[in-house]
Amino acid sequence: MMASGLFGTIEPRSQRGRVACSVPLPEAELRAGNSNWTKGLQSMSEWVWSANLNPVVFPNNLGRYFLQIPAVFEQQLHYSTTLIFDEPSFKNGVQISGMLPRPLREMVISLIAQRRRCxxxxxxxxILGKLTATRHGMSDEDFAARWSQLDEHRAHAELFSRAELAALDFAAAFATNPKAYSDDQYAELRAALAGENERRHGQQGRWLEQLAAARRARSMGLLRGLEGAALDESSRDAATLAGTRHLSSEANERLVNGQVVELAFVCLQFVALTGVFSALNVHDEDFLATTLKEVVPSPVIAKINQLNEAGGQGMAPTLPPAVPVPLQAILEGRVVVEPAPLQGARVPLVPDEGAPSQGPRDKVMSLLRHHGELARYLPPYSLPVLFDEDTWRNGVHTGGFVTRRLKEVVNQKIFRLQRCRYGIAHHGLLLLDDLLREHGTGTFRPPSMSDADEARARARAQERASTLLTHAHSHRQAPEGVFSALERVAMSWAEELVTRPHEAYRMEQGLRDALDRENRHELYAGLRRLDTSLDGGDVEAAHKRLVDHQLAELAMVMGHVDGLGRVFTLLRLGSEEPVQARQQEGSGSPRALGLSLASTTVGELLVNPRANDRVLEQLQSGETSIFIPATETVRTGEF
Structure with missing residues (x-):
């Protein structure tokens, strides 16, 4: 029974007068060669994201947005569904998803949405939070109180459990300044989750231990020659005994590791989506206001109305404080700072199964091994977002609408805005690799290329990568020719999406124009194929549709990278040893990698504010040659 006066007294804020959505949001096009995929994916999205809460079809603009990037849509459904909606799920005796309580995940999602005014x-x-809370026994009054105070949860701590408060602290730092999240906060998160796990063990995981105990006892019984009723009794007794035991500290530690990873990637997904929705002005469906009024208590609607009216005004900063790197002194060779070989992570890293003695070689996958379903679904999702080019299915262009080069340039902009060590280092290598590919050298060297030509091509790629990396943090002040016109406007749009997503639409036309010019140039040069399969020979319509796809794809690239960088920073991922080896030669020179001292100095100072302050003081005192070795930067570097 709904509490009297708690529902139906507040009208949701009207969408009338909102800025139009940046891209069309049509139904799946049944004339398309890949309509079996797109219509199937759209139909799946209308059920898989909510039907376990409310068993009716839910047409949604999120699915329609993903129709603009079908190759991403193909992978996104499984990834987001297991991450957000799974209750505790198991496979082969191991919990693989649903590690955090569903109501807690919904609190985290709504906190990020409220903090970022999406x-x-x-x-x-x-709506989804209310349906989830009701299923889990939360009263209407409790829901109204909690969801109305999520963005001020510490001021209303009496409304939340210890684990909820700790998870909301994590999410608040993740969405704003992940560098501000302290070791004490992290210790409290782990302790609070562990305590909650002990309390919930009887309802959630004990049955699995009972099955394992019974099966072990049966194996031993067979070894001892037991048969029939005696064999059954031995396994039954073992299961009963296991049912009286508390959660072991080792099992709890494993579960907490998985919960931290799940929490981090829930936060990643909604930093990504809130940036996309606000930057592209994705509207609610026409029916949603009625559903909102029917399902959600009026105090929560009032809170949402207040935040929607404010939009981006007064929104908390979304990034750590900037670091004023002395770029001119670095370019003149007066400042050289070696990269800090930082190691360690807040979550234990699981080594590769094939070479456990070598430790983790890919730290992202090492994190994901704590969460079976994320390890299964995140890599296939990230590939079309970050790396794939020229993806076609059944004669239709479905992904890779912009080049990897452009993706890596905007990725560097975002990682440098965030001052994220792992992102700067790893995606710096990926940018270099793409330039090596563009110049036909390295692993992309054609058999006919001479050694001399290969050396020249490699040097050009390395010089180009060094220049881009040196100026990416301050692209607006970069000399003419460092970045193309498209790269400049895309980096500016990326900065808006990350810092002021509600204002990003103001720069959109410039980005569209630059994309269109570059598309036409690539077509002329034979570097791009234009999909005209839906346009009846109307080339201009095909060009317009391509730019829509590109805008949708770039927004998701930027949102996903914004979230990834926060995971890397907050969980404190350092570079893997192979990356550090490529960055350093002898005493730390980047020459083995082929990047300039200026580019690696800029990268280190961005993630080492204390070293940067020291350099600025030395420059101000008149020093003309400053060198800080890795043995010193490692003491002050940040992740």
């Missing part, structure tokens, strides 16, 4: 996420996850 209309679409606030309204939709108010």
């Amino acid at each position: 209309w679409y996420s606030m309204t939709h996850h108010a």
Whole structure:
């Protein structure tokens, strides 16, 4: 029974007068050669994201947005569904998803949506949060109180459990300044989750231990020659005994590791989506206001209305404080700072199965091994977002609408805005690798290329990568020719999406124009194929449709990278040893990698503010040659 006066007294804020959505949001096009995929994916999205809460079809603009990037849509459904909606799920005796309670995940999602003032996420996850809370026994009054105070949860600590408060602290730092998240906060998160796990063990995981105990006892019984009733009794007794035991500290530690990873990637997904929804102005569906009023308590609707009215005004900063790197002194060779070989992570890293003695070689995959379903679904999802080019299915262009070069340039902009060590280092290598590919050298060397030509091509790629990396943090002040016109406007749009997503639409036309010019140039040069399969020979319509796809794809690239960088920083991922080896030769020179001292000095100072302050003081005192070795930067470096 709904509490009297708690529902139906507040009208959701009208969408009338909102800026139009940046890309069309049509139904799946049944004339397309890949309509079996797109219509199937759209239909799946209308069920898989909510039907376990409310068993009716839910047409949604999120699915329609993903129709602009079908190759991503193909992988996104499984990834997001297991991450957000799974209750505790198991396979082969191991928990693989649903590690955090569903109501807690919905609190985290709505906190991020409220902190980042995202209309679409606030309204939709108010509904999904309420349906979830009701299923889990939360009263209407409790839901109204909690969801109305999520963004001020510490001021209303009496409303939340210890684990909820700790997870909300994590999410608040993740969405704003992950570098501000302290070791004490992290210790409290782990302790709070461990305590909650002990309390919930009887309802959630004990049955699995009982099955394992019974099966072990049966194996031993067979060894001892037991048969029939005696064999059954031995396994039954073992299961009963296991049912009286508490959660072991080792099992709890493993579960907490998985919960931290799940929490981090839930936060990643909604930093990504809130940036996309606000930057592209994705509207609620026409029916949603009625559903919101029916399902969600009026105090929560009032809170959402207040935040939607404010939009980006007064929104908390979304990034750590900037670091004023002395670029001119670095370019003049007066400052050289070696990269700090930082190691360690807040979550234990699981070594590769094939070479456990070598430790983790890919730290992202080492994190994901704590969470079976994320390890299964995140890599296939990240590939079309970050790396794939020229993806076609059944004669239709479905992904890789922009070049990897452009993706890596905007990725560097975002990682440098965040001052994220792992992102700067790893995606610096990926940018270099793409330039090596562009110049036909390294692993991309054609058999006919001479050694001399290969050396020249490699040197050009390395010089180009060094220049881009040196100026990416301050692209607006970069000399003419460092970045193309498209790269400049895309980096500016990326900065808006990350820092001021509600204002990003103001720069959109410039980005569209630059994309269109570059597309036409690539077509002329034979570097691009234009999909005209839906346009009846209308080339201009095909060009317009391509730019829509590109805008949608770039927004998701930027949102995903914004979230990834926060995971890397907050969980404190350092570079893997192979990356550090490529960055350093002898005393730390980047010459083995082929990048300039200026580019690696800029990268280190961005993630080492104390070293940067020291350099600025020395420059101000008149020093003309400053060198800080890796043995010193490692003492002050940040992740």
